[in-house]
Amino acid sequence: MFSKNMGTTDRVLRVIVGLALLIAFFMGVGGNLSWLFLIGIVPLVTGLLGSCPAYTLFGIKTCSKP
Incomplete structure (x- = not known):
């Protein structure tokens, strides 16, 4: 479906930032x-x-894969 173009560190940081922003939304900040x-x-x-x-x-x- 999609070709992977992000490494593990990139993916983890994006998930953390995304969750932090959504938590801020639901907390009403x-x-x-x-x-x-x-x-x-x-x-x-x-x-x-x-x-x-x-x-x-x-x-x-x-990502490190060719």
């Missing part, structure tokens, strides 16, 4: 602008899938 924390869905999903469309677009790979 940021008041009226807390909906902006929903952007955390993007790093969370890309981290779980191991593929980043922007990396594909720019030809970047952080």
Whole structure:
């Protein structure tokens, strides 16, 4: 389906950042602008899938596999 283009460290960091942003959203941090924390869905999903469309677009790979 998707070709993997992210290494383990990249994936773990994305999942952590994504979860942190979503937790901030559900805790109501940021008041009226807390909906902006929903952007955390993007790093969370890309981290779980191991593929980043922007990396594909720019030809970047952080995984060690050829």
